[in-house]
Structure formats: structure tokens, C-alpha cells
Amino acid sequence: MxxxxxxxxxxxxxxxxxxxxxxxxxxxxxxxxxxxxxxxxxxxxxxxxxxxxxxxxxxxxxxxxxxxYSQFYLTRQGRHKVKVCQGTACHVRGAVEIIRAVSARLGIKPGETTEDFEFSVERVACFGSCALAPVVVIDEKVYGNVTPEMAVRMLDELV
Ligand code: FES
The missing domain is CATH 1.10.10 (Arc Repressor Mutant, subunit A)
Structure with missing residues (x-):
């Protein structure tokens, strides 16, 4: 009712x-x-x-x-959403280093948002693009074969 x-x-x-x-x-x-x-x-x-x-x-x-549904957020998110895949293929091909580099560059941990609400970072499960591992998705655009240096460069281009 x-x-x-x-x-x-x-x-x-x-x-x-x-x-x-x-x-x-x-x-x-x-x-x-x-x-x-x-x-x-x-x-x-x-x-x-x-x-x-x-x-x-x-x-x-x-x-x-x-x-x-994990698609919904209860807290204000950053203007740019950075999702780093932590699935098995991405994990074995360096996802941990990518997360480390992204976190260091933005000064936040996965699950957090920068104080200026420009960036949110998330660890997510497999995107289904394992052949491209390691995969990072920024604002719904998929990037494959990402290195920590590439990830930081992509963030810098958005600043
Ligand atoms: S494990 Fe990362 S896309 Fe599948």
C-alpha cells in the first residue's frame, strides 16, 4: 500500500x-x-x-x-569521477600502483572526494574490458593499458 x-x-x-x-x-x-x-x-x-x-x-x-544500487551516491561527488578497476586482470597488471598514484596526486583515498569537489576516486569491480587491463574510467570514458604515469597525466589534463 x-x-x-x-x-x-x-x-x-x-x-x-x-x-x-x-x-x-x-x-x-x-x-x-x-x-x-x-x-x-x-x-x-x-x-x-x-x-x-x-x-x-x-x-x-x-x-x-x-x-x-551502487550507482547512487549519498554524499556529494566530485565533478570528475575516477574509477580504477580492481578486478583480477587489472589487479595483476598494476591497478594497485594506479590507485596509489591517483591517490597521491589528488590527496584522497578511494571512496573520497577532494575538498573542492573536483574529483572523486573509486575502486570498482571488473568493467568487462579485461583485455585492456589495467583499466581506468574517467567520467564514463574507458582508458585501457593505463600506467600510473598516464593516470596522473589524465588527471592533470582535467585540472
Ligand atoms: S578486471 Fe579490470 S576490466 Fe576486467
Whole structure:
């Protein structure tokens, strides 16, 4: 049974152009969250409230989806997302050194975001491009046969 959210009404002006594009059906939950994340950079507690209200579903359902799927972030992410594959093929071909170089260059560990919100770094499982190992994905673009030096150079080009 659907329940309306009991939280105080929150308004996020950034989402004024987003919400009207989605019908008020539960089936819209994931696509709406994806667009909210594209807009805000993450799914804030307020965004979860707004989503629940718009779709007339409990906030707990929204929270459940956001925390279930690794594509959603609960904290603000950097403008550039750097994902270093830690799958077996990439691991044996130097992924650890890449992570070390990227972390040293940005001053953050995997799972963290730089203070200026320019970069977030993540360790991820196999991208399915093992023939290109080691693989780094920056802002959804896949780079293969990456060396630590190349990774640092790619970051420098984005600064
Ligand atoms: S192990 Fe890295 S792409 Fe498969």
C-alpha cells in the first residue's frame, strides 16, 4: 500500500525542471533518481524526500533503492569521477600502483572526494574490458593499458 511522506515539505529549486518530466508512478523511481543524481551530483536526504513526495511512495522505499544500487551516491561527488578497476586482470597488471598514484596526486583515498569537489576516486569491480587491463574510467570514458604515469597525466589534463 502506498503512503504519503510525513516529512515537512522540502523544495529543491534545482529539481523544478526535473520533476515535471516524470509521471507520479512508482515505476519512475529509478529513472527519476538517476536524473536527480545527474543534476545534484548525489542523492541528498532532501532529494529523497522530494522524490518520495512526487511519486507518493514512502521515503523508506526511496532510501532502500538508493542504498541498494551502487550507482547512487549519498554524499556529494566530485565533478570528475575516477574509477580504477580492481578486478583480477587489472589487479595483476598494476591497478594497485594506479590507485596509489591517483591517490597521491589528488590527496584522497578511494571512496573520497577532494575538498573542492573536483574529483572523486573509486575502486570498482571488473568493467568487462579485461583485455585492456589495467583499466581506468574517467567520467564514463574507458582508458585501457593505463600506467600510473598516464593516470596522473589524465588527471592533470582535467585540472
Ligand atoms: S578486471 Fe579490470 S576490466 Fe576486467
Amino acid at each position: 502506498k503512503r504519503r511522506s510525513k516529512s515537512p515539505v522540502v523544495h529543491l529549486p534545482e529539481l523544478d525542471g526535473v520533476l515535471p518530466r516524470y509521471t507520479r508512478e512508482e515505476s519512475q523511481l529509478i529513472p527519476l533518481l538517476q536524473e536527480i543524481q545527474d543534476t545534484l551530483g548525489y542523492i541528498s536526504p532532501e532529494a529523497m524526500q522530494v522524490t518520495a513526495r512526487h511519486l507518493n511512495v514512502p521515503e523508506s522505499s526511496v532510501y532502500g533503492v538508493v542504498t541498494f
